[in-house]
Amino acid sequence: MLGIIGAMDEEVAKIKEQMEDVQVMEKAGMEFFEGVLSGKKVVVVRSGIGKVNAALCTQILVDTYEVDAVINTGIAGSLNADINIGDIVLSTDTVEHDMDAVAFGYPLGQIPRMDTFSFETDSALRALAKRVCEEKLSEISIFEGRVVSGDQFVSDKTKKEWLVSNFAGYCTEMEGAAIAHAAYLNRIPCLIVRAISDKADDSASVDYPTFEAQAIQNSVKLLLGICEKL
Ligand code: ADE
Numbered sequence: 001m002l003g004i005i006g007a008m009d010e011e012v013a014k015i016k017e018q019m020e021d022v023q024v025m026e027k028a029g030m031e032f033f034e035g036v037l038s039g040k041k042v043v044v045v046r047s048g049i050g051k052v053n054a055a056l057c058t059q060i061l062v063d064t065y066e067v068d069a070v071i072n073t074g075i076a077g078s079l080n081a082d083i084n085i086g087d088i089v090l091s092t093d094t095v096e097h098d099m100d101a102v103a104f105g106y107p108l109g110q111i112p113r114m115d116t117f118s119f120e121t122d123s124a125l126r127a128l129a130k131r132v133c134e135e136k137l138s139e140i141s142i143f144e145g146r147v148v149s150g151d152q153f154v155s156d157k158t159k160k161e162w163l164v165s166n167f168a169g170y171c172t173e174m175e176g177a178a179i180a181h182a183a184y185l186n187r188i189p190c191l192i193v194r195a196i197s198d199k200a201d202d203s204a205s206v207d208y209p210t211f212e213a214q215a216i217q218n219s220v221k222l223l224l225g226i227c228e229k230l
Pocket of ligand 1: 075204
């Protein structure tokens with residue numbers, strides 16, 4: 001069983017429309033849609049926004065549905081001038097950019113007393129996603145790199161530069177690292193797939209609503225393609 005998490009209704013609505021044999025369960029304020037997508041058994045859920053919602057949601061997928069992998073699909077702000085609106089970032093690893101225990105000698109982003117700085121995501125899932133992108137989304141560019149997450153919509157040039165210089169992230173959003181963190185603790189593979197809706201700078205709050213729908217369309221297309229091949 002594959003778990004598919006989107007933070008917002010808009011990010012999962014189009015996926016749910018394509019599912020067959022759907023059964024719905026409600027837990028922790030989230031609706032879990034279990035069924036078949038492109039021939040693959042899946043559970044699709046809107047986690048809600050932010051790291052806590054995302055981590056809780058991942059744990060419910062593990063405990064209740066015993067998922068053997070999790071994919072997070074959604075949108076993000078670009079942290080790299082080469083990564084444009086509509087392009088897709090496939091995660092290599094993730095960091096929680098709002099974790100700060102520098103006072104105790106840890107690097108920014110490092111969670112104290114954990115044995116890893118970043119949470120690596122699954123290379124086989126990433127390779128599969130890349131193949132689907134090349135086949136189905138040849139008009140956009142695909143990047144593989146670090147996704148940084150925090151409970152903050154980044155819409156400020158100074159904050160963006162801070163993220164780039166401290167974490168070398170490719171894009172920023174609000175859930176991916178929490179999902180990868182929960183997947184790491186449960187020893188299951190995961191992948192974060194993010195289509196770019198804005199540049200995480202002073203124009204982000206204008207670009208975001210303008211390009212949200214287009215970006216979501218790209219990430220949904222990719223997800224359906226992944227399920228076909230799994
Ligand atoms: N999701 C999409 N764009 C974002 C941004 N600029 N910051 C945080 N999350 C986002």
